[in-house]
Amino acid sequence: MYWIGYDIGSSSVKAALVSSADGSEIARVQQPKKEMPIDAPQPGWGEQDPDLWWEQVQLATRELLEKTGIKADAVKGIGISYQMHGLVVVDQDLKPLRPSIIWCDSRAVAAGEALLQKAGEAECRERLLNAPGNFTLSKLFWVRENQPELFKKIHKIMLPGDYIALRLSGRCTTTASGLSEGILWDFKEEQPAAWLMETAGIDPGLLPDIVPTFGPQSELDESGAEACGLKKGTPILYRAGDQPNNALSLDVMEPGEVAATGGTSGVVYAVTDRTQTREMNRVNNFAHVNHSAENPRIGKLLCINGTGIQYSWMQQQVSEDTDYAEMNQMAARIPVGSQGLRIFPFGNGAERMLSNILVGARISGLSFNTHKRDHLFRAALEGIAFSFVYGMEIMAADGVNLRKIRAGNDNLFRARPFAETVATLTGATIEMVATTGAVGAARAAAVAGGAFPSMTAATATDKVQLEYAPVPGKEPYQQAYAHWKNELNHILKTHTT
Template sequence: MYYIGFDLGSSSVKAALIEAKTGKSVGITHYPETEMAIVAEQIGWAEQDPNLWWENICKVTKKLLAETGISSNEIKGIGIAYQMHGMVVVDKNNEVLRPSIIWCDSRAVEIGNAAFKEAGEDKCVANLLNSPGNFTLSKLKWVKENEPEIFEKVTKLLLPGDFIALKLTGEATTTISGLSEGIMWDFKQNKLADWLFDYMGIATDVIPTIVPTFSNQGIVTKKASEEIGLPEGIPVLYRAGDQPNNAMSLNVFEPGEIAATGGTSGVVYAVTDSSKTKENTRINNFAHVNYKKEQPRIGKLLNINGAGIQYSWMKNNIVAATDSYNDMNNLAASIPVGSDGLRILPFGNGAERMLNNENIGASFLNLNFNRHGKPHLLRAALESIAFSFVYGIDILKNDGIDVNAIKAGNDNLFRSEIFSNTIATLVGADIRIIDTTGAVGAARAAGVSFGDFKTLNDAFSDSEHVMTYHPLNDKKIYMDAYLLWKQDLEKMYKK
C-alpha cells in the first residue's frame, strides 16, 4: 500500500508516492512541463485560476500512476502541501468566485499596514506574532473594498491547500497552521482573531471548519474520484503550507533547528518554542506543523528575495551558454575566500523584507578591470548570497533563535561547497543535505496521521542523507570577508 503527496506550487504541481510500510519514495513527478502562468493585470498583482490547480492535480496524479505502474486501489491516503498565503473565495455552491490572489501579489500592502497601526501594533505583535501585512485576510479586505459584488457572494475564505482539500472531499476545512499563515490566528487567546475580523469588517463565518494538521480531514468523493483517478473513500490526512511542510520534510520539528532553501529566492525557517517576537516587521511567525497550545512550536520565516536569481543571472549573462552550474562552481573555487576584494550586494529582486521592505538593488563593489575576471564574479556571487543568509540568521538569533542544526534539500544552492561552507563556518553549525521533496514529505505526513508511523521521526530514513558540511577551522578569513560585505550593506541600507 502507498500514500500520495501533492505539493502545489505557483509554477507546477509535484506529486510523490511512498510505501506505507517503509516511507520509501517510489516515484516523483510534476505537471505541467512548462510553468503555470501567473496573471498580472497590474504592476504588483499576481493571480492564478484555482480550477487550473485542480486540473493539474488530476493530471499529475494520472501521470504518476502511469510512470510507477502502481494501481490507484493501492493508495490509502493523501497529504497536501501548497503555496502559502493565497486567497481563494467560493460561493454557497463551492464555486470559485474570482482568480486566487497568490502569495507574491502585493496589492494589499497598504491595507495590512493600516490594520497594524489602527488595530494596535502591540496587540498585533503579542497576539498575532505578526503585522497583518500583505497576507490572506488583508487580500480579502481588498476584495471587499474593490469588488463588493464578489464579496457579497463569498461563503468561504480558503487557502490554496484548503481549496484542493475541498475539491477532493467536498468539505470546506482549514487548519490552525494555515490560519496563522493568513494572519488570522490569535496565539495568545488560542482562537480565531475575531477582533481583527471585526476591524476588517469581515464576518468570521467565512472561515471553514478547523481540523488538525495531522487528521482525517474528509474522504474522496465519488465526483472527485472520477476526476482524479483515486479511490472513492480514501482520506485526506495532512495539509500544510509549503515552508512548514518543507521543514517537516527535512525532519525539522524542534527548537533550534533550521530548514533552509536556496532557490530563486532564499528562505530560512527556524523552529522555536517561544511565542515572543521583536522582529515582527522582518520575520513572519507561523504555527509549525506540530504546533500545540500546550507545546508551542513556532516557525520563524525569513525570506531573501535576492538569492539564486542572482546566480542564474550570472549563468545567463556572464558564462558561456554551455557552462553548467557545476562548471560555474568549479571556476569560483579557483578564487580565494573574499574574491580578492570584489563584493556584491545581491538584492536585485525587489524589496527585501529583512531590509524593512527597502529595494536597494544589486551592486558590484571594488570591481577592478585589471584584477577581476569571470571566476571572481562567480565566487563573489556565491559569497554574497551566503552572506545574505548569515545576515538573516543573525536577525533570527536576535529574535531568540539558538541555532544548533541547519538542514537543506539537495536541489538548490546548498549543493555548492563555497556557499554551504561559508554559511556553516560563519554560523558555527553543521549543514545536513537531505535528498527529499515537499511532495514526499506530504505523503509521509499522511502515513504519520494514519498511524503507519508512530512518530514523525519514524517516517524518515538516514539513507536520504547526502552529506554534511561542517564549520571550517579557519573562520577568520570568512569573518573578515563577511564584515567587509556587511559594512558595504550598511552604507547602502540605513536601518
C-alpha cells in the same frame, strides 16, 4: 499500501509516492516540466490562476500512477504541502473570483501597515506573534479596499493548499497552522483571530471550516477522484504550508531544531516552544504542524524572496548553456569575496527581512577588466549566503540557536561556495538530507493514517548526504560579508530616506 504527497509550488507541482513498509520513496514526478508562469500586472505583483495548480495536480497524479503501475485502491491517503500566504477567493459555487495573490506579491504592504495601526502593535505582538505584514489577511484587506464589487461576491477565502483540497474533495476547509501563516490565528485564545478580521471590516464567516493539520480532513469525491485517477473516498490526512512541511520533511519537529531551504526563495525555519517574540516584522512566527495549546510548537521563519530565483536568472540570462553544477564549479574557482564584486539578491518583491522594503536586486563593484562569468556566479552565491547570514543574525537576537541546520537536497546547498560561506559565518554545521516536500507530505499522511508512530520513524530511511562545517581561516569570509553588509545598510538608509 502507499501514500501520495503533493507539493504545490509557484514553479511547479510535485507529487511523490512512499511505501507503508518503511517510508521509502517509490517515485516522484513534476508537472509542468518547465516553470509555471507568474503574472505580474504591475511591478511587485504576483498572481496565478488556482486552476493552473489543479491541472498540474491531475497530470502529476496520473503520471505517477502510470510510471509506477500502482493501482488507485493501493493509495491509502493523501498529504498536501503548498506555497504559503497566497489568497484564493471563491464565490457561492466555490469557483475562483480572481487569480490568486501569491506569496511573492508585494501589493499589500501598505494595507498591512494600516491594519497594524488599526489593531495596535502590542495586541498583534501578544496575540498574533506577528504584524499583519504582507500576508493573506492583508491581501484580502487590499481586495476589500481596491476591488469592492468583487469583494462583495466572496463566499470563502482559502490558502493555495485549501483550494487543492477543495478540488479533490468538494469540501471547503482550512487548518490552524494555515490560518496562522495568513495572520488569522490568535495564539492567546487558540482560535481564529475574528477580532482582527472585524478590525479590517471583514466578516469572519468568510473562513472555511477548520480541520486538523494531522488527521482526517476530507475524502475524495467522485469528481476529484475521477480527475486524478484515484479512488473515491481516499482520505486527505495532512496539509501544511511549504516551509513548515519542509521542516517536517527533515524531521525538524521539536524546540532547538532548525531547517533551511534554498528554492525559489530562501528560508530558515527554527522550532521553539516560546509564544513570545521580540521580532514580529522581519522574522515571522507560525504554528508548526505539531502545535497545540498544551504543547506549543512555533516555527520562527526567516524568508528571503530573492535567492534561488536570482541564481536561476543568472543562469538563464548570463549562461543559458551552463547547468547549475557547472556554475557551482566555476564559482568555486574564484577567491572569497569575488574580487570586490557584490550582488544583492532582492529582486523578487518586498523583503520581509528588510522590513518589507522593495529595494530591487543590485550588482556593485563590477570591473570590466577583472570580472568574468565565474565572478558573477561566485558573487551571486555569496550574495545569497550573506542574505541568509544577515537574517540569521536577526533570528539569533530573538533567541534562536543556530548551531546545527538541516537542509534538503536543494541546488543552493549543493553549491559549496554558498554552504561553506553560511557555515563559516554562522558557526553552524549544515547537514543535507535527500528528501523533498512532496515526500514529506506523503509521509505525514502515513503518520496521520497510522502507518508510522512518528515522523522520526517515517524518515528512518533518510541519510545525511553532505555535511558542511565552518572552514578554518574565516577572516576573508568575515571581511567580504562586512563590506556587503555595510553597502546593504547604505542602500537601506538611502532608500528609506
